[in-house]
Amino acid sequence: MSTTAEGFLAHDDGHAGHKEPGFxxxxxxxxxxxxxxxxxxxxxxxWFLIGGLLALGIRWQLAWPWSDVPIFGELVFGAEGGQMSxxxxxxxxxxxxxxxxxxxxxxxxxxAFGNFLIPLMIGADDMAxxxxxxxxxxxxxxxxxxxxxxxxVDGGAAxxxxxxxxxxxxxxxxxxxxxxxxxxxxxxxxFVGISSMMGSINYMTTIICMxxxxxTMFRLPLTIWAMFITAVLQAFALPVLTxxxxxxxMDRLGGTGFFxxxxxxxxxxxxxxxxxxxxxxxxxxxxxxxxxxxxxxxxAMGMVSDILACFARKPIFGYKPMVYSISGIAGxxxxxxxxxxxxxxxxxxxxxxxxxATMMIALPSAIKVFNWLGTLWGGKIIFTTAMLFAMSFVxxxxxxGLSGIxxxxxxxxxxxxxxxFIVAHFHYVLFSGTAMAVFGAxxxxxxxxxxxxxxxxxxxxxxxxxxIFLNGTFFPMHILGIVGFPRRLADPYHYETFSQLLEMNQxxxxxxxxxxxxxxxxxxxxxxxxxxxxxxxxNPWGANGLEWTAPSPPGHGNFDVQPVVYRGPYEYGSPEVDxxxxxxxxxxxxxxxxx
Amino acid sequence: xxxxxAFVFLLIPVxxxxxxxAAADDANYWxxxxxxxxxxxxxRLFMVILWLTGAVFVATEIALVWFILxxxxxxxxxxxxxxxxxxxxxxxxxxxxxxxxxxxxxYQMNVWADTKVRRPEEPGVVVEVTARQFEWRxxxxxxxxxxxxxxxxxxxxxxxxxxxxxxxxxxxxxxxLHSFFLPNLRVKQDAVPGMEIPVWFxxxxxxAFDLVCAELCGxxxxxxxxxxxxxxxxDFDRWLAELEAEGQRTQSEAVENSETEE
Numbered sequence: 001m002s003t004t005a006e007g008f009l010a011h012d013d014g015h016a017g018h019k020e021p022g023f024x025x026x027x028x029x030x031x032x033x034x035x036x037x038x039x040x041x042x043x044x045x046x047w048f049l050i051g052g053l054l055a056l057g058i059r060w061q062l063a064w065p066w067s068d069v070p071i072f073g074e075l076v077f078g079a080e081g082g083q084m085s086x087x088x089x090x091x092x093x094x095x096x097x098x099x100x101x102x103x104x105x106x107x108x109x110x111x112a113f114g115n116f117l118i119p120l121m122i123g124a125d126d127m128a129x130x131x132x133x134x135x136x137x138x139x140x141x142x143x144x145x146x147x148x149x150x151x152x153v154d155g156g157a158a159x160x161x162x163x164x165x166x167x168x169x170x171x172x173x174x175x176x177x178x179x180x181x182x183x184x185x186x187x188x189x190x191f192v193g194i195s196s197m198m199g200s201i202n203y204m205t206t207i208i209c210m211x212x213x214x215x216t217m218f219r220l221p222l223t224i225w226a227m228f229i230t231a232v233l234q235a236f237a238l239p240v241l242t243x244x245x246x247x248x249x250m251d252r253l254g255g256t257g258f259f260x261x262x263x264x265x266x267x268x269x270x271x272x273x274x275x276x277x278x279x280x281x282x283x284x285x286x287x288x289x290x291x292x293x294x295x296x297x298x299x300a301m302g303m304v305s306d307i308l309a310c311f312a313r314k315p316i317f318g319y320k321p322m323v324y325s326i327s328g329i330a331g332x333x334x335x336x337x338x339x340x341x342x343x344x345x346x347x348x349x350x351x352x353x354x355x356x357a358t359m360m361i362a363l364p365s366a367i368k369v370f371n372w373l374g375t376l377w378g379g380k381i382i383f384t385t386a387m388l389f390a391m392s393f394v395x396x397x398x399x400x401g402l403s404g405i406x407x408x409x410x411x412x413x414x415x416x417x418x419x420x421f422i423v424a425h426f427h428y429v430l431f432s433g434t435a436m437a438v439f440g441a442x443x444x445x446x447x448x449x450x451x452x453x454x455x456x457x458x459x460x461x462x463x464x465x466x467x468i469f470l471n472g473t474f475f476p477m478h479i480l481g482i483v484g485f486p487r488r489l490a491d492p493y494h495y496e497t498f499s500q501l502l503e504m505n506q507x508x509x510x511x512x513x514x515x516x517x518x519x520x521x522x523x524x525x526x527x528x529x530x531x532x533x534x535x536x537x538x539n540p541w542g543a544n545g546l547e548w549t550a551p552s553p554p555g556h557g558n559f560d561v562q563p564v565v566y567r568g569p570y571e572y573g574s575p576e577v578d579x580x581x582x583x584x585x586x587x588x589x590x591x592x593x594x595x
Numbered sequence: 596x597x598x599x600x601a602f603v604f605l606l607i608p609v610x611x612x613x614x615x616x617a618a619a620d621d622a623n624y625w626x627x628x629x630x631x632x633x634x635x636x637x638x639r640l641f642m643v644i645l646w647l648t649g650a651v652f653v654a655t656e657i658a659l660v661w662f663i664l665x666x667x668x669x670x671x672x673x674x675x676x677x678x679x680x681x682x683x684x685x686x687x688x689x690x691x692x693x694x695x696x697x698x699x700x701x702y703q704m705n706v707w708a709d710t711k712v713r714r715p716e717e718p719g720v721v722v723e724v725t726a727r728q729f730e731w732r733x734x735x736x737x738x739x740x741x742x743x744x745x746x747x748x749x750x751x752x753x754x755x756x757x758x759x760x761x762x763x764x765x766x767x768x769x770x771x772l773h774s775f776f777l778p779n780l781r782v783k784q785d786a787v788p789g790m791e792i793p794v795w796f797x798x799x800x801x802x803a804f805d806l807v808c809a810e811l812c813g814x815x816x817x818x819x820x821x822x823x824x825x826x827x828x829x830d831f832d833r834w835l836a837e838l839e840a841e842g843q844r845t846q847s848e849a850v851e852n853s854e855t856e857e
Binding site: 085086087089090159160161165166167168171174175176261262263264265266267276277278279312313314315316317318319320321343344345348349351352355356359360362363366367369370371373374376377378379380381382383388391392394395396398399402403405406409410411412414415417418419464467468471475476478479482483484486488489490491492494495496497500501504570572573574575580 | 615618627636651658662666678685696700708778788810818
């Protein structure tokens with residue numbers, strides 16, 4: 001089944017007559033896409049915890065500024081008497097964003113679910129390049145080590161914001177975290193980029209070349225479409241970030257001045273290099289990082305589409321418009337980066353261009369929301385935990401999508417730029433959106449991953465509490481933003497304009513603590529179910545996709561027989577058959593040609 | 596359970612609208628008071644978008660809640676509507692939002708042009724603002740109206756402007772990025788080292804207002820606080836004259852003063 005030399009090699013390992021792979025080659029340096037997917041999943045879950053604790057540090061300071069930090073205070077700031085320093089605060093939000101974006105969201109979507117699902121959903125026995133696939137996971141480790149070590153170097157981890165704007169990030173005198181921590185940050189991000197690039201090439205090749213017979217492009221599940229478009233985005237956008245990161249490394253270590261203007265004096269020491277332009281970094285950075293925003297949401301949209309159709313027991317509404325809107329988002333995603341820079345000092349005429357393009361990118365997102373609602377309409381909804389998370393994705397994405405229109409409007413953005421309105425917007429998209437979709441996807445595909453079911457009762461408790469607490473945490477941020485409450489301020493309350501907002505922040509912090517605590521329920525359910533969950537068959541949800549025809553968990557090579565595909569993945573409730581699901585592999589009844 | 600989950604999802608539109616209505620009703624939780632010539636355009640545009648998106652928000656969220664209630668497997672006895680979509684509907688919900696979004700885009704271009712493109716031809720006061728870690732250094736041109744002459748007047752963090760006059764700020768940065776944010780005038784502009792960026796505004800009423808740094812500039816970012824005083828032309832001239840008389844003509848003296856104040 002595999003068309004590549006590596007595929008054959010990987011396949012041979014597990015065959016009779018050869019010796020069984022040892023523990024190391026089976027679970028550590030594995031070539032199996034499922035194991036690699038799970039390695040990504042476990043790594044990202046651990047970083048999710050770290051990123052969440054960093055967020056609590058931020059929330060603590062905003063609710064009770066300069067007070068003793070409980071539990072961690074003595075440990076981390078013993079020298080300062082248990083209170084957080086402003087340097088530490090800047091490091092907290094920098095690393096919170098870095099960890100969540102580069103170590104959680106991107107690798108959990110593309111790395112964990114992309115790896116696990118692509119071969120299973122297209123009917124392949126593995127990825128096109130299994131060795132490359134293994135390397136894409138192991139290249140995350142230098143990144144993990146760089147970022148992890150940066151917390152302990154002199155000056156602490158990077159503190160120039162996750163956007164790493166120069167000159168703050170380039171000139172070591174500018175901030176304590178702009179020392180070794182920033183250099184490690186740049187190397188860490190570069191390694192993540194290498195890992196993503198390896199994954200993206202592999203995904204594109206696999207999806208184009210290794211689909212099962214009958215699996216045309218327009219019979220692919222939307223998850224796979226989203227993964228495919230995401231891979232294309234990564235392949236085109238990443239080189240720019242890598243180049244920009246390398247330029248920044250050269251500015252820091254090699255004495256160049258790509259991003260440093262002439263005659264810059266930082267902290268009373270004149271910079272030797274000059275002739276560069278700080279805005280150049282912003283253009284290069286956002287040329288990658290805006291498409292990256294869609295890298296962080298498209299796979300979630302795809303997975304939500306699959307879950308919604310399955311538990312509405314109804315075909316997805318408007319399959320092709322969904323595919324076109326994913327592609328439209330990706331295409332437009334390359335021409336909207338300037339909307340991060342409306343007040344940056346770039347030519348104001350450019351603001352108008354980017355604003356129009358940005359308004360237009362709201363359109364495919366709107367089309368997707370309408371089609372998800374259309375999918376629920378007239379269905380027979382089953383309220384599984386996965387379904388609740390998928391529906392909450394739709395509900396929350398509406399909030400996050402609509403709030404984007406405010407900042408797309410340039411004059412409004414002048415006021416709300418760099419305020420908590422922005423923070424509200426991207427947390428609604430990335431946490432309330434993507435993270436909720438990831439939870440849904442974990443509940444949905446867990447049986448396929450481990451051959452056991454997660455507990456539905458505790459799943460629903462987990463959903464309910466997360467849903468309530470996340471809105472308590474993030475919704476008031478819109479109001480903060482309307483008052484003008486700026487991001488990244490360790491203590492905004494000494495400004496008259498913002499002094500009345502302390503109580504609101506305390507409420508939000510309490511909700512945030514509740515939200516993080518709720519994840520303990522998830523952790524127990526997740527890890528407990530791996531060992532003690534009730535065993536399940538191949539298709540516990542009565543779904544249609546190819547992955548549900550493989551054993552749970554699928555063995556090496558995935559399928560016992562070569563799957564042949566007769567129709568798209570969303571033919572739920574088809575009048576052609578008596579059952580409400582209609583597997584993609586089920587031959588059509590006599591005398592009927594199925595599409 | 597369908598009813599329960601419908602109720603949970605209903606919380607979003609109900610509480611969402613309630614929070615916005617309550618906040619809009621309380622000056623503490625809404626836009627800071629606007630004292631600028633152009634600011635009301637920004638606020639009005641915000642409200643236009645808020646009404647438009649608010650309507651879409653309520654409609655879509657209620658539709659979601661209604662579907663959860665109506666199409667609960669336990670409540671819905673009818674067979675599923677086996678449909679793959681509707682061409683007409685797709686066209687409708689593509690064209691309508693597209694038209695609305697284009698409307699918003701075109702509607703606001705003039706406001707943007709007023710604040711960022713069309714510079715005032717004869718500003719009443721020109722002031723140079725140089726941001727540095729973690730203070731705002733200010734320079735007025737003095738009697739001759741020209742910068743880089745001996746009568747330039749320097750001060751730190753204490754921006755004074757006359758009321759009802761066009762103010763032209765020449766925004767610079769000495770070290771890293773900063774952002775010149777006057778919440779009450781709806782003004783925000785990043786200061787970029789190596790660039791001089793024009794910023795203009797016109798204050799309509801007198802008073803003292805916050806000047807906030809809105810772009811991360813290092814550990815002391817949170818305390819990079821300035822003060823904007825809007826006063827009558829006479830008071831402004833008197834203030835400038837006093838500054839001049841105190842002999843704070845050189846930047847270094849102004850800095851020394853600001854350091855002893857701390």
